[in-house]
Amino acid sequence: xxxxxxGKIFGKNNKEHIRSLHNIQLKKSLRxxxxxxxxxxxxxxxxxxxxxxxxAPDSIKCCLIFADGMVEKEIVNENVLLPIMRHSIPDHIDxxxxxxxxxxxxxxxxxxxxxADVDELVGSILYGDTIVLLDGVxxxxxxxxxxxxxxxxxxxxxxxxxxxxxxxxxxxxxxxLSLVRRKIRNSSLKFQFRALGSRTxxxxxxxxxxGVANQKILAELEERLDKIDIDGILETGYIExxxxxxxxxxxxxxxxxxxxxxxxxxxxxxxxxxxxxxxxFVLTLPYVFIEHFQASxxxxxxxxxxxxxxxxxxxxxFLSTSVPAIxxxxxxxxxxxxxxxxxxxxxxxxxGVPFPTVVEALLMLFVFEIIREAGVRLPSAxxxxxxxxxxxxxxxxxxxxxxxxxxxxxxxALTGIAAFLVPxxxxxxxxxxxxxxxxxxxxxxxxxxxxxxxxxxxxMSIRSFxxxxxxxxxxxxxxxxxDTAIRAPWWYMYYRPKLIGDRNPVRKGDAEx
Amino acid sequence: xxYIKIMPIILSLFLIPFxxxxxxxxxxxxxxxxxxxxxxxxxxxxxxYMITVETIKPLGGQELKxxxxxxxxxxxxxxxxxxxxxxxxxxxxxxxxxKILIAxxxxxxxxxxxxxxxxxxxxxxxxxIWLLVSKEKTAKSILEAKHKMYDTASFHLDEILKxxxxxxxxxxxxxxxxxxxxxxxxxxxxLPTANLVKKNSGVSPQAYGTAVFKKDKMIGWINGIETQxxxxxxGKLKGGLIVVENVADTTTDVALEIFKSHTKVxxxxxxxxxxxxxxxxxxxxxxxxxxxxxxxxxxxRTKLKAEAEKLVKKQIEQLIKKVQKEFKSDIFGxxxxxxxxxxxxxxxxxPDWEDIFxxxxxxxxxxxxxxxxxxxxxxxxxxx
Numbered sequence: 001x002x003x004x005x006x007g008k009i010f011g012k013n014n015k016e017h018i019r020s021l022h023n024i025q026l027k028k029s030l031r032x033x034x035x036x037x038x039x040x041x042x043x044x045x046x047x048x049x050x051x052x053x054x055x056a057p058d059s060i061k062c063c064l065i066f067a068d069g070m071v072e073k074e075i076v077n078e079n080v081l082l083p084i085m086r087h088s089i090p091d092h093i094d095x096x097x098x099x100x101x102x103x104x105x106x107x108x109x110x111x112x113x114x115x116a117d118v119d120e121l122v123g124s125i126l127y128g129d130t131i132v133l134l135d136g137v138x139x140x141x142x143x144x145x146x147x148x149x150x151x152x153x154x155x156x157x158x159x160x161x162x163x164x165x166x167x168x169x170x171x172x173x174x175x176x177l178s179l180v181r182r183k184i185r186n187s188s189l190k191f192q193f194r195a196l197g198s199r200t201x202x203x204x205x206x207x208x209x210x211g212v213a214n215q216k217i218l219a220e221l222e223e224r225l226d227k228i229d230i231d232g233i234l235e236t237g238y239i240e241x242x243x244x245x246x247x248x249x250x251x252x253x254x255x256x257x258x259x260x261x262x263x264x265x266x267x268x269x270x271x272x273x274x275x276x277x278x279x280x281f282v283l284t285l286p287y288v289f290i291e292h293f294q295a296s297x298x299x300x301x302x303x304x305x306x307x308x309x310x311x312x313x314x315x316x317x318f319l320s321t322s323v324p325a326i327x328x329x330x331x332x333x334x335x336x337x338x339x340x341x342x343x344x345x346x347x348x349x350x351x352g353v354p355f356p357t358v359v360e361a362l363l364m365l366f367v368f369e370i371i372r373e374a375g376v377r378l379p380s381a382x383x384x385x386x387x388x389x390x391x392x393x394x395x396x397x398x399x400x401x402x403x404x405x406x407x408x409x410x411x412x413a414l415t416g417i418a419a420f421l422v423p424x425x426x427x428x429x430x431x432x433x434x435x436x437x438x439x440x441x442x443x444x445x446x447x448x449x450x451x452x453x454x455x456x457x458x459x460m461s462i463r464s465f466x467x468x469x470x471x472x473x474x475x476x477x478x479x480x481x482x483d484t485a486i487r488a489p490w491w492y493m494y495y496r497p498k499l500i501g502d503r504n505p506v507r508k509g510d511a512e513x
Numbered sequence: 514x515x516y517i518k519i520m521p522i523i524l525s526l527f528l529i530p531f532x533x534x535x536x537x538x539x540x541x542x543x544x545x546x547x548x549x550x551x552x553x554x555x556x557x558x559x560x561x562y563m564i565t566v567e568t569i570k571p572l573g574g575q576e577l578k579x580x581x582x583x584x585x586x587x588x589x590x591x592x593x594x595x596x597x598x599x600x601x602x603x604x605x606x607x608x609x610x611x612k613i614l615i616a617x618x619x620x621x622x623x624x625x626x627x628x629x630x631x632x633x634x635x636x637x638x639x640x641x642i643w644l645l646v647s648k649e650k651t652a653k654s655i656l657e658a659k660h661k662m663y664d665t666a667s668f669h670l671d672e673i674l675k676x677x678x679x680x681x682x683x684x685x686x687x688x689x690x691x692x693x694x695x696x697x698x699x700x701x702x703x704l705p706t707a708n709l710v711k712k713n714s715g716v717s718p719q720a721y722g723t724a725v726f727k728k729d730k731m732i733g734w735i736n737g738i739e740t741q742x743x744x745x746x747x748g749k750l751k752g753g754l755i756v757v758e759n760v761a762d763t764t765t766d767v768a769l770e771i772f773k774s775h776t777k778v779x780x781x782x783x784x785x786x787x788x789x790x791x792x793x794x795x796x797x798x799x800x801x802x803x804x805x806x807x808x809x810x811x812x813x814r815t816k817l818k819a820e821a822e823k824l825v826k827k828q829i830e831q832l833i834k835k836v837q838k839e840f841k842s843d844i845f846g847x848x849x850x851x852x853x854x855x856x857x858x859x860x861x862x863x864p865d866w867e868d869i870f871x872x873x874x875x876x877x878x879x880x881x882x883x884x885x886x887x888x889x890x891x892x893x894x895x896x897x
Contacts, residue, residue, distance in 0.1 A: 331542045336609030336637070340549075340668075343542070343610060344579065348571030350543040357541060441539070454526065 024118040030061050030135035037065055040122055046070075047125065052081065055088035060098070061135040070128035072147025079108040080130055080143055095136045102132070102141060111144035123201055150175065156258035156280065158423075161297045168258045169280035173203055176260070176275055176282065180207060183264035188212070194225065196239070196276075200232035203277040204239070207263070212270045212496070212504045217286060217465045221272060235279045246462045250428040253464035255287035262296045270501025286464035286500060288471045290484045292425045293317070298487045307486040314485060316421025320429050321455075323415045324361045325436035325448045327407070332357050333444030349405040358441035360404050362434070364412035367394050369430065372416065467499050545607040546570065549581070550667025552615040552652035553591065553628055561587040562620075562627075564594040565653040566606060567665050579664035583657060591631045608637035612671040614688070615645045615707060617652040621724060621731035629695075629729075632688045640689040643674050646724040646731060648708040655707050659715035666718050670707065673720050681744055681753030681771070682737030683720040695729060699848020699859070699866065702726045703743070706734060727842040735832065742832040745793050745825065746845045748776030755797060755881075757824055761816045765804030769797040769821060769883070780851045782858045789847050789875045793825065799886040805895060809886050822879045829877050837871045847873060 026033050034049060041047040050064040062084060066076060083106045093101050099114045115121065116139045121131050128146035153175065156168030169176045177191060192206040204225070208218060224243040233239060236256060245253040257263060258280050263273045266284040274283040293313040298306035330338055331346060338346065353360065371390040375383050395413075399406045419429045432455060439447035462469035472480040479495060482488035494508045501507075550567040565585045572578045584602065588594025599605060616628055632638050647655050656666050663669045674685035683705040694702040704724045709716040723740045725733050735743065744750040755769040773796040781788045799817075802808060808817040836844060848866050852859040862869050 332539050335540075335542060335545065335607065336639070340610045340612075343547070344569065344571050345577055347542050347545075347547070348577050350541070351571060353543075444539075450526070 026116045026118060026121075026133075026138050026140060028136055028138055030063060030133055033133050033140070034063055036118060037122075040118075050081070052085055054084055055086060058089060058091060060089060063133045064130055065125055065133065066130040066145065067125055067128065070126070070148050071130055071145040075109070075145045075147065076130050080132065080145065083108060084132070096138075098134060098137055099139055099141055107132075107141065107143060109143045109145070113142045114139045115142065116140070123195075126201075127203075146174075153179070159257065159259050159262075159296070161295075161300075163300045164297055165259070165261045167260060169260060169275075169282060171278050171280060173205060173275055173277035176280070177205060177207075179260035180263055180267070180273070183260055184209070184267060189267070196225070196228055196230070197233040198229070198231050200234070202233040204233070205275040207267060207273040207275065209267050209270070212268070212501055213272055214270060214500060214503060217467075217500075218272055220465055221274075221285065233276060236274065236276045236281045236283045239274060239276060240283055245464050249458065249462055250431050251289070251459070251462065251469070252424070253285075253287055253462060253469065255284045255291055255424075256281045257284060258282075259296055265296065265299065268496075268507075270496050270503065286467040288464060288467060289459060289469050290471070290473055292422055293485075294483070294487075299490075303487050303489040310485055310487060313421045316418040317425065317429070319418035320415050320422070321432045321436055322448070322452075323411055323418070324365060324433060325440040325451070326445070327411045328357050328361055328437060329440035329445045329448050332441070346405075346407055349407050352402045353405045354402075355404075357408070358437065360408050361411065361437055361441075364404055364408050365415065365433065365437070368412050368416040471499060472497070544604070546602065546604045548606045548608055548611045549665045550611060550613045550615070550656055550670070552617070552647070552656045553620050554617045554651045554653055555619045555623070556587055559587060561589060562591055562594050563587050563653070564591060564598075565656055566595075566598065567656045567667050568606065569665055581665040583653075585653065591627060592635070595631075608635065609639060611638060611642055612667045613643045613645060613674075615647050615652040615655055617647045617650075618724075618731065620652070621646045621704070621726075624729045625726070625731070626729045629688065629692055633692065640692075641687045643671065644686055644688050644691050644704050645670070645674075645707045645720065646704050648706045648722070648734070655709060655718050658709055658718045670718050670720060673718075674705065678751035679753070681741045681750055682722070684723055684740055684744060684749070685720070694846075695726075697849060698863070699843060699850075699852050700846035701728075701842040701844045703844050704731075725836070725840050725842055725844055727840060732840050732842060735835070738828060739832045739835070742825075742828045743844060745774065745776060745795075745829055746778070746791060746833070748774070748778070750774040750776075750795075754800065755821055755825060757817065757821050760806070760808060760820050763804065763806045765802060765806045765808070767799060767803070767808055767817055767821075768801035769881075770800035772796045772798060772884070778845075778847065778850045780847070780854050780858075782851075782855055785858075785861065787851065787858065787862070787869070787873065789850075789873060791829070791875060791877045793829070793877070793879045795825075795879070795881050796884050797821070797881055798884055802892045805892055807892055809890055809892065814883055818881055818883055821881050821883075825881070826877050826879045829879070830875070833875055833877075837873065841867050841871045843867075843870050 024036065027036070037047075037049070046068040048064075048066055048068050050066075052062055052064070053059040054062060064076070064081060084102065087106050089098060089101065103112050103114070121140055121142065124142045125131060128148060130143045130145040132141040132143065134140075150172040151170045153167045153170055155166045159168075167179060169179065181189065186209070188210040190206075190208055190210050194204050194206075195201045196204050206218070206221065206225075221243070225239075228239070228242050230238065230242065240252070240254045240256065241247070243254070255266075263282050263284060267273060271284050271286065274285070276282075293310050295309070295313075298309065331350075335343060350357075355363065367390075371386060371394070375386045378386060395409050398404050399409055415433060419426055422429065432451075436448055436451045439451040441447075443450070460468075460470050472484050475481060475484075480498060482493050483497065491508075495505050496502075496507050498505075547569050548566050549569050552565040552567075554563040554565070555561075556563045563585060564587070565583055568582050568584065570580045570582070572580050584598055586594050586597045586601065588597050595606065614628065614632065616625060620628070632642060633640060645655075649655055655670075658666050663672065674683075677683065677685045684703060686702075686704050691702050691704065694700050703726060705720050706722045706724050707718055707720050710719045711717075722734055722736045723743065724731050725735060741750065741753055750771060751774075753771050755771065756766060757769065758766045760767050775794045777792045777794075779790045779792070781790055799809065807813045833845070836842065843866070847870065848859065848863075851862070
């Protein structure tokens, strides 16, 4: 009822305005056409109208329309304006064929198109194209003159590596596509464009390797993208949240990365990438649990070292979810499980601390999150202050003042640092650790085990685009385990991941051995 | 809709723990009172158990300082006495970190079952707590020894008992093991004994020798060397020394360190007559030679070996005789061995095993292999 009312008040009007451009076609008269665009772009100073005429005799009145700042002015002048002004249109050409004549003989541009649809024309202008209107012609030319400033390709901040390519995606989708294309020079690499967002018309690109990517997953992805109805897409995060499986789960079922080499690697495994104009973060899907623990560097360095690092990351997952819970359980419920000397020193440290262990733990975890959150968005100059305040005031002084016990500071620090081993899972880790802590404060290790069971049931029940989230994690098959907790050497990885790259499972030639 | 269906499942998941959980309790670690050792005496005047509990409590502050304390209380039973302590302290003692339990000789002679029942029944007391019998007048006095290397006498005794394999002059016994021996047919239980030795101005606790039990009652002592012989026969010797004095009529003493010892006890029965054949095989190394005589060369070693074998054999035979005549208690587990090897004979002999044991014939064979002489291969030679 409420929704209907709301729709009546807001929704309909908005939609109708957007739709109003849909069925408008260009008129024959140049003046009418200009009037149409003037009306559409009313109060928008960046849209420039340049009136001119072709060379006499039989000069035809023309008009260029483009958006200032979105176009490369040189291209507009040299390749569009100049040729058309210098040439005269021969008599024998009919008005309806003039545009073809311009495309074929005059305009110097790799990408030219003609259309009568005003909606498309407006979209092109706003995306940096130049349109040419001619008097007495019912269609207009769209000439690609895009040219704007964008950030150069730099090393991605969120995923830096010691060994591996140092280039990261930028905010420009065309640059990003070229970065991926350069990694996989193959005609089977497909890019499918579409626009999302009823107002922003953001360009989205699906990348996949034909013949490798699972067609069912691609179809499912397309279907989900089609269902998106939102006014604007500013980042891939919008898309991720709108199409992800298990929307109530803290775990991500769609991955994201800033690195072209990661995207290329995932494409080769049969995954699909979704790029979005305006953000360097590219989505990859399906995304399974173990991918949290895979770093691009694993594949470039020695496989033994890489496997060891994977193990550390898995340990980091365990530590950052469980250390406060286990500590609290042991200290408050299962004191018989602590070795006597350790128990005595914990007892000594807790002497005089006013809060119960649980409250202490929650307090310290809270403080750690405060310091972390404060440090993330600060300029690096102030960042140091935060770390000093965090270390000295909240650590040292709090212990000295008997606000918290020293073991708890160690626990909180270990928990917080361990979470950075799995940076992609940061959000879930924070929430899981609090739940585990409360459970074990309630029921001891018994409660903690309950939490673990619950977590695993949840993880086992999630799917990402039809692929089980815990794919290969619990497998006993040698082939399945090759890229999970260990990273098998490349000469031993014969197959692509099961279910994901099934259409063409053989990765290495001599797999039949 | 899907999530609405899941809700009852989640709710029941949270409710089940309350119903199926056993014994649990939230208790802050600094609010408990850690008991480290317990001594059990008998108060003759009131005829009640007198329990002394050694407790430890860390003092706050930068340095880790421990405050150990004693509480003594009486009760009709052990648990009664322990609960009576609460009336005085207000706090419940925490037993999971208790290391040792010392029973006074009197209590041990009366019967040790009441003590064992408390240990096995109580949820907090560990069944691997060390059991000791006090050789001093009261068990309490051992806990109250002033000189100790650790914060409490209990920790001190705990460390001593853990190092059995280097000395073998006592045999550390955990409560569950004692209980096992007690309830098994054809074997009698033993416990190490604790006494006090003078050290500087005070006294220090020490474990030395063994208390011999018959059924659940203590009947006598054996000393440290005898304990080693007992361990030889039982095949539980893990280390220690064999000191051979005046080897081959010289003035030189040799200490041999036991690396490995293996014992095979085999009953040989002919009708109702049983002979126990005890084969001891021991690997030793020369650890000390107190003179210039060369016992490392082949001839010397042969002499040393013969003397050492003779010595060990003599010690074992003496002990067996002593136990047979004085205690009539089968601490070696001969009956148990017979039961396993020849169940039919055991079934016949079991009713009068006590008498048969005291007259049991034994054959002891000792074979010692000297396998090294540590860092030097020669005795120290004194020049002119």
